[in-house]
Amino acid sequence: MLHEILLSLSGVQSPIWDQGRLPGELNGQTFNQYVSPPERAMLESLAHLQRLHVQVKHATAQFTKTHESMVCRAVSASIADVHLGNFMDKIVQVETSILKKDAGYVGAYGIVPLSTIVSDFAPWTRRLEWLKAVVEQLNANSQPTRPSAPGLLDFLEKETHTGYSDIEEMAVALLTVAQRAWMRIASLWILYGKLSRFGPHDFCVKENPQASSTIDTFLLDQLLVPKFVNTAAAQALCSTGTALNQLRSHGKHATFSLKTSSDPAMTLLSRHLKLLESLEYPLNPSLLENVFLSINSSISENALSQVLPRALVMRLLQVILRYVLLDHGEFAVSLVAHADDRVMNRQHAQTAVRPVRRIGKLDDLAVKDAEINSILSKTMAELAALGVDDDVEEEVFLFAKQILSLKTVDVENGSHMVSTLLPTTTFLYITIPPSSPLHIFLSPQDTEVYALLNAYLVSVYRAGFHLSGLWKLSGHRRSYPTPLGPPRSASKAGHAILAARRSRDTRRMKRTRRHWTVASKALFLVNELEAYLQGEVIQNSWTQFHRWLEGEDAIVSPKSSRPTTSSSAAQSRTTGLPDGTSGLGSSDTNVRPSDPRLLAEAHGIFLQGLKSGLFFTNGPFIQTMKTLVTQCDHFNALFSRLQVVWEGLDLQEDDGVVDAFSSYEKDEREVLSEMDRTSDAINASVIQLVNKIRELAAEMRTGTGADDTQQNPAEARWNVTTFVPWQARTVDRLVMKLDSLAERHEDEGNGLDDAGQYDDD
Incomplete structure (x- = not known):
């Protein structure tokens, strides 16, 4: 028995x-x-x-x-x-x-x-x-809510805290086995940047099905992260394998050799393997975090920094500052001028026959890709003719010629986009070759944001450029007819002709006086807004970012709110270059960050702060700004059309030259009527824009509209240095400058209602 x-x-x-x-x-x-x-x-x-x-x-x-x-x-x-x-x-x-x-x-x-x-x-x-x-x-x-592997690891870790010594020994033994098995899967990712084909449901790093570049190829699945891997360790784990994957992906397309003959990641393999072998089981979360951070830091300092040198990143940032963010004033002037020449050549034959309400609106005018490419080529050729100050600026200019390109895009919903450079929606893109390691630093999402910001800044600058060009139409403002000359000037007929001409010009001046007032208001608004965006937001944001790049933590002092020209800003731009002899980073005691991923993360924070400072994250403001610049283009075209009509009337009345195919009197009435309607719409848009800026100022004072562009402690814990972007505390100075525009219309009461009556069609 x-x-x-x-x-x-x-x-x-x-x-x-x-x-x-x-x-x-x-x-x-x-x-x-x-x-x-x-x-x-x-x-x-x-x-x-x-x-x-x-x-x-x-x-x-x-x-x-x-x-x-x-x-x-x-x-x-x-x-x-x-x-x-x-x-x-x-x-x-x-x-x-x-x-x-x-x-x-x-x-x-x-x-x-x-x-x-x-x-x-x-x-x-x-x-x-x-x-x-x-x-x-x-x-x-x-376990319907928790996958089996991480659920088992968490269960075994919990069971180690029991009152039975035999159960505790068994739990520790099984937890050691489970953690070793998990680390074997993770080691392939940590050492080689590859995901294991065995046990894909165990590891917390997954391929991103919606990846757009090597930067976001992989992501963390929080459901698969065990408890012994804290947030900092998980971030470092994902970052380590992603960096190795980027190195391997770059090695396939690289056309140049690295500083060393072998793969830098492979030279570090033995060192990283020793760090993993030094772990004791059951794993201590703090020790595991230190090991992951050490491996991550080692890859950044010894491998990624060789593939993507800091000097190359700084050169790209200089291209972004000068040409994308329009710090190089001559580039914006030349780009707008060549784009206007191309449009004028295409629309010259259509201007006389277009309906009055469609003058200046070229939505149906298609621009070919070859014409768009010629605009940027002529702009760069003109800048090259102006010359550069030194070899460093020449390197930045040549690099800009390589990576900048104008491209047309098909936009389904353009409510949050302002692009008026050409009739076809056109963006200035940063095109990085596949073989370039800059993909590690600049993601396609960043490239898209910079294209949108550039189109927005160019549209604002173009509106001010065209509005200021109205004052070149001297015939509208300073046309006071002189006597005909002897002997006719002494005759009664000569006096009558002179009086009639002066009376006609006086009538025209009185008729268009309100339109010049509206143009002055719009120009003042656009100029002050451009000065704020360029002189304060972009300059201070870049200075703050540059000081961080140079290892300085000092607070940026406020600068002038006026934009700088190419000559006046040459010295400040030179300080942003890594090879410059003068600048903020001349001290040897400053520790300059060289980790490309840390630079990319800080650049992402900088870009988010820049978007917020430029009001680009405020949809209603951008929509109102888009409406205003479109109305200004139409207004400028109406002034030009009115000048053509008056010249025809003058020839008809003074010299008897009659155009049988034109009715200038009818055209004058239609143009002036459309100008009245457009003036009211621009007035309303100006008031709306000022009110939007007031609302933004109120949000800044109360903190309700502030964007959270800083990292939370859990995410920033694995970074030694965290970049804090520049943020405008208030826009009170801009509001005070623009208050006079709104105060003139407080008594009218219907300024805002006229905006809804403006129809682009």
Whole structure:
């Protein structure tokens, strides 16, 4: 009987337990007639132990072969081989002791007390019940909200804090096995930047299905992050493999050799492997975080910095500052001038026959790609003719010629976009070659944002440029006819002609006086807004970013709110170059950040702060600004059309030159009527824009409209240096300058209503 009990405990099916449950048990028949009730109770505990062993054994055998998680497979195999093996060893040890007639088991007359066997196996009941609970954790269906591998790791870590020493030892042993299996999967990612094909459901780093570049190819799945991997360690883990993947991707397209003949990531492999081997299990979260941060820092300092030198990043930033953000004033002037020449050549034949309400609106005028490319080529050629100050600026200029390009885009919803450079929506893009390592620093999303910002800034500058050009139309403002000359000037007819001409010009001046007032208001608004955007936001944001790049933490002092020209800003731009002899970073004590990923992260924060400072994140403001610049283009075209009409009327009235195909009097009435309507719309748009700026100022004072462009502590913890962007505390100075525009219309009461009456069609 004892042999049968021990054999059944080892997992072999035995009829002894089935007979004990037969209905004849109540009548004292079969097996139960030989045992007393106390013995039956002890046998029931052994039967429960046998059932636990069989259930755990069968479950582990199945999970070890079929489970999709490699971590769960490792834990299942460890349970079957180690812990159930210990139970089998215990059975063999008990049976051996009985056969050897050990006094601890065999009493007088060779009797083996059943209570001794039960008491010897009693601790294993608790252990096998716990193992059964672990096996249940291996079942993915039992955890609908948590995947099996991270759920198992968290469960084992929780079970290490128990009051039973034997359960704690088993939990620590299984947790060590699970963590080793997880680290084997993670080591392939940490050392080589590759995702393991085995156990893809265990690792927390996944491929991004919507990736647009090598920067965001991978992402963290928070559901798969175990608890022993804190936020900083998880960020460093994702960043490490992503950097190695970027190095490998760059190596496939690179057309130049690195400073070393071998892959820099492979030269660091032995050092990183030693760091991983130094870990002790169970893993300590703090030590694991330190190891991940050390490997991440090592890759940044020794591998990425060789592929993407800091000087190349600084050169790209100079191109962005000078040409994309229009710090180079001559570039904006030349670009707008060449674009206007191209448009005027295309629309010259259509101007005379276009309806009055469509004058200046060239939505139906298509510009070819070849024409767009010629605009930028002529602009760069003109800048090259002006010359550069030194070799450093020449390098930046040549680099800008390589990566800048004008492209047309198809925009379905352009409500949050201002682009008036050409009739076709055109952006100035930064085109980085596939072989360039700059993809590590500048993402396609950043390129798109810079294209939008450039179109917005160019549109504002173009509006001011065209409005100021109205004052070149001297015939509209300073046309006071002089006498005809002797002898006609002395005759009555000459006096009558002179009086008629002066009366006509006086009437025209009075008729267009309100239009010149509106043009003056719009020009004042555009100039002050441009001065704020260029002189304060862009200049201060760049200075703050540059000081951080040079390792300085000083606060940026306010600058003049007037934009700088190319000559006056040459010295300040030179300080932004890494090879400059003068500038903010001349001190050797400053630690300049060289990690490309840290630079990319700081640049992302800088770009977000710049968008907020330029009001580009405020949709209603951008929409109102778009309406205003469109109305200004139409207004400028109406002035030009009116000049043509008046010249025709003058020839008709003074010299008798009649154009049979034109009705200048009718055209004059239509143009002046449209100018009245457009003037009211521009007035309303100006008031709306001033009110929007007032609302932004109020939001800045209360803090309700501030954008959170800084990192939270959990995300910034793994970075030694965190960049804090420049943020305008208030726009009170801009509001005070623009208040006079709105005060003139407070008594009218209908200024805002006229905006809705303006129809682009």
